[in-house]
Amino acid sequence: xxxxxxxxxxxxxxxxxxxxxxxxxxxxxxxxxxxxxxxxxxxxxxxxxxxxxxxxxxxxxxxxxxxxxxxxxxxxxxxxxxxxxxxxxxxxxxxxxxxxxxxxxxxxxxxxxxxxxxxxxxxxxxxxxxxxxxxxxxxxxxxxxxxxxxxxxxxxxxxxxxxxxxxxxxxxxxxxxxxxxxxxxxxxxxxxxxxxxxxxxxxxxxxxxxxxxxxxxxxxxxxxxxxxxxxxxxxxxxxxxxxxxxxxxxxxxxxxxxxxxxxxxxxxxxxxxxxxxxxxxxxxxxxxxxxxxxxxxxxxxxxxxxxxxxxxxxxxxxxxxxxxxxxxxxxxxxxxxxxxxxxxxxxxxxxxxxxxxxxxxxxxxxxxxxxxxxxxxxxxxxxxxxxxxxxxxxxxxxxxxxxxxxxxxxxxxx
Amino acid sequence: xxxxxxxxxxxxxxxxxxxxxxxxxxxxxxxxxxxxxxxxxxxxxxxxxxxxxxxxxxxxxxxxxxxxxxxxxxxxxxxxxxxxxxxxxxxxxxxxxxxxxxxxxxxxxxxxxxxxxxxxxxxxxxxxxxxxxxxxxxxxxxxxxxxxxxxxxxxxxxxxxxxxxxxxxxxxxxxxxxxxxxxxxxxxxxxxxxxxxxxxxxxxxxxxxxxxxxxxxxxxxxxxxxxxxxxxxxxxxxxxxxxxxxxxxxxxxxxxxxxxxxxxxxxxxxxxxxxxxxxxxxxxxxxxxxx
Numbered sequence: 001x002x003x004x005x006x007x008x009x010x011x012x013x014x015x016x017x018x019x020x021x022x023x024x025x026x027x028x029x030x031x032x033x034x035x036x037x038x039x040x041x042x043x044x045x046x047x048x049x050x051x052x053x054x055x056x057x058x059x060x061x062x063x064x065x066x067x068x069x070x071x072x073x074x075x076x077x078x079x080x081x082x083x084x085x086x087x088x089x090x091x092x093x094x095x096x097x098x099x100x101x102x103x104x105x106x107x108x109x110x111x112x113x114x115x116x117x118x119x120x121x122x123x124x125x126x127x128x129x130x131x132x133x134x135x136x137x138x139x140x141x142x143x144x145x146x147x148x149x150x151x152x153x154x155x156x157x158x159x160x161x162x163x164x165x166x167x168x169x170x171x172x173x174x175x176x177x178x179x180x181x182x183x184x185x186x187x188x189x190x191x192x193x194x195x196x197x198x199x200x201x202x203x204x205x206x207x208x209x210x211x212x213x214x215x216x217x218x219x220x221x222x223x224x225x226x227x228x229x230x231x232x233x234x235x236x237x238x239x240x241x242x243x244x245x246x247x248x249x250x251x252x253x254x255x256x257x258x259x260x261x262x263x264x265x266x267x268x269x270x271x272x273x274x275x276x277x278x279x280x281x282x283x284x285x286x287x288x289x290x291x292x293x294x295x296x297x298x299x300x301x302x303x304x305x306x307x308x309x310x311x312x313x314x315x316x317x318x319x320x321x322x323x324x325x326x327x328x329x330x331x332x333x334x335x336x337x338x339x340x341x342x343x344x345x346x347x348x349x350x351x352x353x354x355x356x357x358x359x360x361x362x363x364x365x366x367x368x369x370x371x372x373x374x375x376x377x378x379x380x381x382x383x384x385x386x387x388x389x390x391x392x393x394x395x396x397x398x399x400x401x402x403x404x405x406x407x408x409x410x411x412x413x414x
Numbered sequence: 415x416x417x418x419x420x421x422x423x424x425x426x427x428x429x430x431x432x433x434x435x436x437x438x439x440x441x442x443x444x445x446x447x448x449x450x451x452x453x454x455x456x457x458x459x460x461x462x463x464x465x466x467x468x469x470x471x472x473x474x475x476x477x478x479x480x481x482x483x484x485x486x487x488x489x490x491x492x493x494x495x496x497x498x499x500x501x502x503x504x505x506x507x508x509x510x511x512x513x514x515x516x517x518x519x520x521x522x523x524x525x526x527x528x529x530x531x532x533x534x535x536x537x538x539x540x541x542x543x544x545x546x547x548x549x550x551x552x553x554x555x556x557x558x559x560x561x562x563x564x565x566x567x568x569x570x571x572x573x574x575x576x577x578x579x580x581x582x583x584x585x586x587x588x589x590x591x592x593x594x595x596x597x598x599x600x601x602x603x604x605x606x607x608x609x610x611x612x613x614x615x616x617x618x619x620x621x622x623x624x625x626x627x628x629x630x631x632x633x634x635x636x637x638x639x640x641x642x643x644x645x646x647x648x649x650x651x652x653x654x655x656x657x658x659x660x661x662x663x664x665x666x667x668x669x670x671x672x673x674x675x676x677x678x679x680x681x682x683x684x685x686x687x688x689x690x691x692x693x694x695x696x697x698x699x700x701x702x703x704x705x
Contacts, residue, residue: 042522044630046530177675209678210626210634213424214669221417234532237626244542245553267532267626271542318529 025347026124027101033339033346034074035059036100038090038115039107039130043081044207047233047324048107051130052077054328055104057314058306062336064313069344073336076100082107084114091115095124102127102339102351105331109133109179120144125348127338127355128331128383132256133179137378138412143348145355145370147331147383151180153407154255154278154387155187155228161276161389161402162226163195166251170200172224174215174239176231177204184230184255190410200224205231216242219250229254233264240271256280256387260323262295262396273394276401278387281365282326285388285400292397295321302364326364333363334383356380366404378409385409416549421666423547427556429662433563434618435632435639436646436654437570438611443648444587445607446498448509449640454632455520456493457615460486461623461631462528465535475536479620483613490612494605525629535623559621566614567655574651583607587649634678638662641681645688646697653697660684 027034039052059073067073076094080086087108094100095118102125106112109131119126120141128147129136132154136146155173162168173188175181185202192199201222203215216239219227227250229236236258243249252275258264259279264272282303283293298304306329311321319325334355339346341354352373360367366387371380379385386406390398435453442450450456464482467473473481493516501508537555544553574580585593586600594600618639619632639654642661646653661681669677688696 042525042530044628046525046629047532049530204675206675206678208634210631211428211665213428214421214666214674214677217417217420217424217670218674234626234628237532237534241542241625242553245544246551247544247546263532267534269534269541320531 025101026099028071028346031071032074033068033071034076034098034100035335036091036094036103037075037077037105038080038087038111039077040082041079043083045082045108048130049079050320050322050324051105051107051328051331053315053319054325055332057310058329058332060314061310068336068340069346080111082111084110087111088114088118091118095122100124101348102335104128104335105130105328107131109135112136116141116144123348125351127335130327130331131180134183134412135179137381139375140373140378140381142373143352144381145334145383146381147334147365147368149256149280149366149384149387149407150382150409151183151230151255152187152410153385155184155230156191156407157278157387157389157405158228158253158276159188159191162251162253163191163197166226168226168251169197170222170224171197171226171228172201172203172219172222173199173228174203174205174219174231176235177206180257181205181230184228187410188228205235207232210238212238212242215239216246216248219243220246220248224250226251226253229258233258233260233267236264237267240268244271251276253277259390261392261398263322265392265394265396270394272392274391276389276391279390279398280384280387281330282323283390283398283400285403289400289403292393292399294397295323306364330364333365334358334361334368337361378411382409417670419550421670422663423550423552425663425666426659427552427560427662428665429659430556430559430563431618431622431635432638432642432661433655433658434559434566434614435635436642436658437566437651438615439639439643440646440648440651440654441570441607441611441614443643445583445604446509448506448513450611451510451513451636452493452516452520453611453615453639454636455517455524456486456490456612457619458524458629458632459489459520460612460616461535461619461627462524464620465528465533465623465627468536475538482620483616486612486616487609490609491605494608498608499601499604521629528629530629533627534625535620535627537624541624555621555624562617562621563655566617567651570651579603579606638681641685644685645695647695648698650695650697653695656697
């Protein structure tokens with residue numbers, strides 16, 4: 001009798017123990033899903049910190065609406081100050097002490113590269129790195145799903161437009177001395193070669209350099225009639241201002257990174273009017289080529305809904321409603337959709353399977369598609385391959401110049 | 415030839431903002447014998463205060479700039495009085511660490527209070543207008559910075575040469591004990607020197623802000639100003655200005671003729687070369703103490 005009692009008690013304890021332990025997947029409990037993210041909240045790249053704050057507000061909104069299959073998203077984001085050493089320390093700490101189910105977005109190519117191998121070796125899903133680097137798909141990784149259109153694609157579409165639609169014959173590139181800038185330069189040269197043209201000038205910019213006079217002078221010497229800028233918004237403002245003072249005014253073009261027109265108009269004191277940039281979404285180009293859209297345009301229904309329900313309710317009072325904040329939502333929408341599709345019985349492998357089935361998923365950005373993992377096919381993890389071109393108006397609006405353009409993947413040269 | 419002239423002109427233009435930072439560093443080095451790494455942030459905070467006066471309190475640009483300069487004077491005095499003076503028997507390394515710590519505190523405060531967003535300061539002169547001399551251009555703002563650097567250098571020179579306070583500052587720097595024995599309140603003199611230094615740096619910051627403002631805006635001018643001050647000998651006001659123009663011109667000629675990639679760091683190569691040839695800097699006069 002005594003033995004039976006002990007057996008029943010032990011059995012009950014084991015059952016209760018397993019029940020409270022909840023779920024066997026790392027970062028998933030009966031009531032929570034833990035998602036990690038790094039982002040520069042301080043340091044020179046701090047303006048991009050709004051990406052993580054956008055994601056955070058988006059997750060809070062999801063939780064306020066019941067979560068996903070009865071679980072709340074618990075968002076752990078930390079400030080890495082755009083320093084890869086801090087990124088890897090923070091990622092390892094959160095992963096090994098708290099346990100993340102997956103990682104979302106993450107600003108910076110160098111920061112992402114610092115943790116890519118760690119995440120992949122441990123088979124931890126990472127969705128939507130917040131930079132358009134080819135490294136995310138070269139080679140493709142089973143657990144890494146790119147979202148951001150590659151900078152190579154921005155360069156292709158901008159250069160093609162400058163040559164064929166605007167008749168520009170002398171195209172120059174101002175590029176940051178890192179992956180972002182160098183891939184922009186490569187994409188431009190790729191298209192120029194197709195047209196039998198030479199680059200008028202390639203002007204490198206060091207990230208720490210604030211004096212853009214020699215750079216503007218080099219462009220003026222080359223007499224470039226279109227200049228592509230693969231640099232930070234701050235450097236764009238300085239290059240445009242210096243060139244204007246020199247009475248040198250080519251057609252300026254830039255990337256998705258410098259596509260926040262209200263911000264750019266403000267920091268260039270209006271000089272950004274007429275600048276053409278690539279865009280990965282937010283506006284709706286289809287059916288509106290030639291039209292002008294603003295970030296508060298009620299016709300952009302999804303954006304307007306997010307403004308009222310996410311930004312107004314969950315963003316900090318001094319947060320700016322802008323491109324970067326919204327990008328933080330757009331980059332993680334596929335992850336949230338993948339978790340939703342994976343159902344209540346959530347595992348990392350199920351998430352990967354569901355993401356692989358994703359075809360033409362449309363959130364705030366362009367259409368996003370993945371395919372079954374193939375180590376030889378970068379397109380199975382590339383995500384969004386379409387962008388459109390927009391031109392800045394005097395009041396910071398976007399004049400839509402093209403419909404969505406599908407970009408070509410340029411493999412890394414040997 | 416036009417290109418060469420343009421590079422030299424642009425070098426002088428950028429050298430002017432380096433010169434203002436270098437003057438501020440030299441002033442403090444003369445008073446406290448410490449390379450002051452909080453020089454940039456002593457200018458940064460007043461610049462953001464000016465921005466706040468304009469946008470939050472609706473002040474005119476002139477009033478805001480005047481307010482920023484007064485604030486800078488008080489800030490410099492406060493940092494010397496409240497922090498630097500409190501260090502017990504500090505050696506140079508200790509003082510350097512204190513200035514680096516203050517730099518982090520002020521930078522953190524500006525980032526927290528004003529946010530990391532990029533912005534620009536309203537200014538009566540357009541930062542995009544310029545004067546053309548043939549095919550050589552100089553922007554109006556650069557010209558104003560050049561004039562400001564030269565006026566401040568001459569004013570400081572006259573101040574040290576002819577004013578009672580200026581002479582007291584020189585005396586304090588040359589021999590603090592003797593100066594104290596002569597009735598000079600050396601602590602007060604040092605405090606005022608920090609105030610003047612912060613004010614001079616703030617002039618540089620206010621002239622940079624119409625082009626671009628962000629919490630890290632003073633970092634590059636600080637490093638280049640430091641390079642200029644070292645080249646000039648750390649204790650010479652004309653030396654600091656001369657060093658700043660050397661740095662600006664060499665940067666531009668190097669960027670134009672040799673390599674744009676390494677333009678931003680060539681100033682530090684110039685330091686090494688100058689210190690190899692003349693270890694005390696180009697314009698330094700050292701006062702040797704007899705034992």
